[in-house]
Amino acid sequence: EAGVTQFPSHSVIEKGQTVTLRCDPISGHDNLYWYRRVMGKEIKFLLHFVKESKQDESGMPNNRFLAERTGGTYSTLKVQPAELEDSGVYFCASSQYYTTSHEQYFGPGTRLTVT
């Protein structure tokens, strides 16, 4: 079974540019989460989808971030325009919805550098 995949693995952009990160969850996982780790800090929750619906976006830092999950499959996270403080590693995780297990399966992350 394929794990969670993320694309790209690395992205270097200039301040003010736009970047779109993609996450493909494990097939059949209705829950999809985005997290971010800024250097030296903890991994922080950004938002949570159940299928195509945004269940919780309380962790989104501001309106420069837009997440979508059309069709309830893959998800994209767009940053527009990017700022220096957006640099970090963006993780996507997925899990089953109807389960007693709390386990979330993480992708390898996208390292975003804004210069």
Add this chain to the structure above:
Amino acid sequence: QQQVKQSPQSLIVQKGGISIINCAYENTAFDYFPWYQQFPGKGPALLIAIRPDVSEKKEGRFTISFNKSAKQFSLHIMDSQPGDSATYFCAATNRPSYSGAGSYQLTFGKGTKLSVIP
């Protein structure tokens, strides 16, 4: 405000020794405490987890000790091996207010970089 505090930031242990990583939390609504292990270039992977109704959980060389009254929990790695060298994250989560099984937002500690030297 950091809800889960983790220490130490880095740890060097000799092969065969015991690695101990500590975490403390503030939110008494947390009811599930996982530890994640991350190798370079990979995402975090669930290692072991505990609920607050037990004080200890052991899986192989990995043990979680949990102290509900002190709001602390720790990871012990017995007989540490060079292959255990990784970054370890403690985390916590609680059942959300909205309905839905298996819908849990993780709150992480800052991570501990463990190096096990031969």
